[in-house]
Amino acid sequence: MKPLRTASLCALLVSTVAGTALAQPTQTGPNSPGPAPARLADGHPDLQGLWIKSAGGFQGLFIGSLDGTNFAAAGRGGARGAPPAPQYEYTPEAAAARQDRQRRGYEDPEARCHLPGVPRSLDQPGGLYPVQIIQDENYVALLHEAMHDVRIIPTDNSRHPHNYWAWDGDSRGRWEGDTFVVDVANFNGRTWLDMAGNFVDDNEHVVERYTLLDRDTILYQATVTDPTVFVKPIEMRFTLKRVPPEQQILEYSCLEGERSLQHYTSEDGGTKSRAK
Amino acid sequence: MSVTYLSFRRLAALLTATAVFAGAWLSVEAATPFLPARLKEDGKTPDFRGLWQARGTAYVNIEGHSAENGVRASASIIVDPPDGKIPYKADALARRQENYRARMTSDPSRKCYQAGVPRATYLSTPLQILQSPGNFAIVYQDNHAFRVFHPNNRPHFDSADWWMGDTRYHWDGDVLVADVAALTDELWFDAAGNFHSTEVHVVERYRMTGADTIEYEATVDDPLVYSRPWTLRTVLERVKQRGARIIEDECLEDANGVRRHVSPFDRANLLKSDYSRWKTGASAEPASR
Numbered sequence: 090m091k092p093l094r095t096a097s098l099c100a101l102l103v104s105t106v107a108g109t110a111l112a113q114p115t116q117t118g119p120n121s122p123g124p125a126p127a128r129l130a131d132g133h134p135d136l137q138g139l140w141i142k143s144a145g146g147f148q149g150l151f152i153g154s155l156d157g158t159n160f161a162a163a164g165r166g167g168a169r170g171a172p173p174a175p176q177y178e179y180t181p182e183a184a185a186a187r188q189d190r191q192r193r194g195y196e197d198p199e200a201r202c203h204l205p206g207v208p209r210s211l212d213q214p215g216g217l218y219p220v221q222i223i224q225d226e227n228y229v230a231l232l233h234e235a236m237h238d239v240r241i242i243p244t245d246n247s248r249h250p251h252n253y254w255a256w257d258g259d260s261r262g263r264w265e266g267d268t269f270v271v272d273v274a275n276f277n278g279r280t281w282l283d284m285a286g287n288f289v290d291d292n293e294h295v296v297e298r299y300t301l302l303d304r305d306t307i308l309y310q311a312t313v314t315d316p317t318v319f320v321k322p323i324e325m326r327f328t329l330k331r332v333p334p335e336q337q338i339l340e341y342s343c344l345e346g347e348r349s350l351q352h353y354t355s356e357d358g359g360t361k362s363r364a365k
Numbered sequence: 366m367s368v369t370y371l372s373f374r375r376l377a378a379l380l381t382a383t384a385v386f387a388g389a390w391l392s393v394e395a396a397t398p399f400l401p402a403r404l405k406e407d408g409k410t411p412d413f414r415g416l417w418q419a420r421g422t423a424y425v426n427i428e429g430h431s432a433e434n435g436v437r438a439s440a441s442i443i444v445d446p447p448d449g450k451i452p453y454k455a456d457a458l459a460r461r462q463e464n465y466r467a468r469m470t471s472d473p474s475r476k477c478y479q480a481g482v483p484r485a486t487y488l489s490t491p492l493q494i495l496q497s498p499g500n501f502a503i504v505y506q507d508n509h510a511f512r513v514f515h516p517n518n519r520p521h522f523d524s525a526d527w528w529m530g531d532t533r534y535h536w537d538g539d540v541l542v543a544d545v546a547a548l549t550d551e552l553w554f555d556a557a558g559n560f561h562s563t564e565v566h567v568v569e570r571y572r573m574t575g576a577d578t579i580e581y582e583a584t585v586d587d588p589l590v591y592s593r594p595w596t597l598r599t600v601l602e603r604v605k606q607r608g609a610r611i612i613e614d615e616c617l618e619d620a621n622g623v624r625r626h627v628s629p630f631d632r633a634n635l636l637k638s639d640y641s642r643w644k645t646g647a648s649a650e651p652a653s654r
């Protein structure tokens with residue numbers, strides 16, 4: 090347990106530093122902040138509404154390229170100002186397991202309709218699946234269209250449970266100033282971080298930070314630590330944009346007979362040949 | 366206890382007062398509905414938030430049923446028609462009987478499909494109502510299904526067939542009335558094969574009858590399957606277990622290709638027929654939390 094705790098602490102420090110850096114004017118420019126965020130009666134920023142991941146992040150770029158090229162990782166393509174792809178540094182044992190997963194893309198748990206885990210639940214293909222946020226003084230609830238994945242995150246200072254191992258782990262939230270910070274633990278260690286076989290085990294620990302940059306933009310940051318898989322924390326960030334009010338969340342169901350496996354290239358263990 | 370006591374008092378009143386007086390008194394009683402608490406944010410929307418669960422065994426069969434497979438017998442929750450039976454057309458009834466005989470394999474819930482409406486309401490697992498001014502959603506523990514209730518200022522999606530349907534709602538005083546359409550015909554109402562077609566239309570009424578009870582009513586109409594609309598009614602009770610939450614409910618395909626619910630409390634259960642878990646991690650001692 091000790092290494093895990095130390096790593097978590099490191100993750101917290103790292104994310105705090107990252108948060109400070111992002112508060113600098115680098116976020117302004119062409120996308121200058123709009124109206125100030127609304128607040129609930131309890132004084133906290135109002136995160137409610139329907140949101141969708143904007144361009145950026147790595148999952149969307151990966152899936153968006155039909156030949157399986159990860160544009161984000163290659164440092165090209167994507168929207169202007171797209172955040173850098175996360176850097177994965179595996180422990181020696183985990184590196185082999187990752188390579189194995191890369192060859193067996195068809196084993197992706199999400200392709201088998203399982204819950205995506207965190208942060209993959211937020212890091213769905215950009216612009217495809219929105220998330221509805223409902224909030225009160227006791228919780229912030231994320232209702233994801235993709236996989237009809239739900240997280241009802243309490244903000245009551247309660248602690249993670251014992252003897253509980255879940256795809257999405259267990260989330261406990263708190264407000265640090267105007268940022269909603271979520272500590273996620275109790276993972277079952279079955280989820281992948283993306284379609285490319287990047288994975289975690291049950292020592293995964295995530296600290297997420299949701300910050301309203303303006304009324305229509307949430308900056309999402311996640312720090313993933315997993316000392317048995319990664320030698321250093323994984324940093325991830327992208328923005329969520331408010332969906333116009335005339336649109337609504339739709340139903341997503343993932344059932345047996347799921348056909349997305351056929352779109353996996355042979356390199357990823359699928360049947361589709363890779364485009365030249 | 367107090368209910369029994371009140372009943373005695375009422376009986377005594379009936380015996381001692383004139384019939385006219387007793388009748389007037391009873392109608393006054395019935396005309397005083399429970400006043401639900403209000404959302405703090407706007408001070409007016411009835412507060413339905415919380416963790417709720419239906420008791421009883423309607424999830425097995427919404428019609429009256431005898432005991433079977435460890436499930437106790439129960440009266441029908443169908444209040445209209447008065448005989449408690451779904452008014453099937455003749456050919457539809459035949460199909461229900463066929464479904465019933467094949468229920469151990471054909472029940473869509475066995476494949477971990479989302480339960481649909483109204484079935485999700487009276488399952489043996491809890492649901493949570495999320496609410497804030499202008500927002501109303503229900504999260505069902507079963508298969509992590511959820512419904513976002515939309516204000517009824519727009520028409521239903523007419524070409525969708527969804528597991529949880531398309532829900533439009535309005536407030537009728539303190540009663541939430543939801544109109545549900547766009548449901549798929551692969552759904553059952555229970556584990557006994559009661560069914561509908563894609564033409565089904567459900568009107569739900571959620572009414573707080575006490576601080577810890579919601580009376581739930583659903584009127585079901587489907588001209589292809591039933592000779593007339595019918596109505597079921599049940600009660601959702603507040604789950605008061607301290608610290609109770611919706612837990613994650615996932616399905617896993619076992620070695621025989623059968624999908625089944627797995628428990629987040631049973632670590633070993635999660636490991637069966639499992640490629641995606643890293644074996645090195647799996648053999649390690651559970652982290653003490």
